[in-house]
Amino acid sequence: MSEIAEAFRTAFQLIVGFDAELGEIILLSLRVSLSAVALATLIGVPLGAAIALFRFPGRGVLTVLLNGLMGLPPVVVGLIVYLFLSRSGPLGVLNLLFSPTAMIIAQCVLVIPIIAALSRQGIEDLWREYEEQLRSLGAGPGRAILTLIYDGRFTLLTAVLAGFGRATAEVGAVMIVGGNIAHVTRVMTTAISLETLKGNLALALGLGIILIILTLGINSAAYLMKSAAQRRET
């Protein structure tokens, strides 16, 4: 019990004292996860929308595949990305291993299926509702996709937030491809993991509390933006 109280005290001290090293770790976490999610959104949303609208052979298989890949273990993603980025791997010449860019790539791979699968579901539901209307207006597929993405933007926001949650919470992938190097690739989750290994449980839990507060903050901001936008529309 005292450990938990100690953790809250540690978290409080870390926030109030604003430790420079902690600030660096938080910034890197945000930089990596936000970049990964931005990239994954650019790829995942159009991908999900395309699967929702177009009929093509293998569509069912692709849908099941995307849904299944939502549960991809981060450590497997990390391992695959590592094998590609390793000096002995096909992309070794890029010299990206143990860099923030490698971490962004790994988290992006992890998050694309989540964003794509959730946007496919959301857009498919809207498409069912508006298909006739859009077709009667003579909208081509490109325009239909844009309209549906706009119309479903709040659903898509949830998909993006789900992806962001996954990216900030995972440790397996960034540990393997980032290497948890101090001041270079150490992020919140790998720092928590390291402090746990050192037996600094209070510090580890304190960092965990800060991570939760950050995630809550970003979700609250998204929620406020969404409700403000909805209010303006009505």
Place this chain on the structure above:
Amino acid sequence: MRSSRFTALLLGVLTPGVLTLGALALGALALVCFLSTATSAEERFLVLASTTSTDNSGLFDHILPLFEEETGIAVRVVARGTGQALGLGRDGDADLLLVHDRSAELRFIAEGYGVARREVMYNDFVIVGPQSDPVRIKGMDDVVEALTKIAAVRALFISRGDDSGTHRAELRFWDEAAIDVDAASGSWYLEAGAGMGATLNVAAGKPAYTMSDRGTWLSFENRGTLELMIEGDPRLFNPYGVMLINPERHPHVKAEDGLAFIEWITSEAGQAAIASFKINGERLFFPNAAPAE
């Protein structure tokens, strides 16, 4: 024709389109900013693959800033078990290795993966266990005999189980005691498959006996009821070696800076830095580099 159709389309989707494009542009912009800061840090650095036992002890935080100050070369430490660290070296994903499994290191050199190996320092392994010491091994000076006693009463023992230098050393002791731990794995002998700190966490939680390097043990905060049981057996001696990944095999290896590191850590200044690293007044690593040939 085409352009007017395009204009109509553009007008039709003006509001949603502009907003979507705006969002995408913002996202792309943010991305470019993030990625550019990610690639702009082109300082001079080496990647050193080392072991969790060295990293978790805090040694690198103590000595590496001194090296950077002297040479302007930053050292990025990737901490893995010795087996994995050797793997990183074999694949060319590190410039330097600092590991502790002498026979594996010599094989690594013989196979042409590493060059310029030097002895750097040593510490020692200890056996720790619950305060109650159910097997009564505390204070024994023969580690193999102690392990034999643990096996005889099937007392819980946590192994690293991660192919690290510590794990390999532990397996050698069981071998000497002629105990087949593979057969016992999952009953009284548990393989954590984790780093030293994580394994100590498991041992403290059970509680159970385990073998640790002294450095991690001394700096470990979550001991619970664990206490030092056995130390001082000459077989518990744990030497560390440093080496450069063979630049002939991996041309991108930063040979010049890497050799500068090896030179420094085996020099008087580097050796003194290692000797001055203490936790609670206790020295963790003992420099033992032979003078350069």
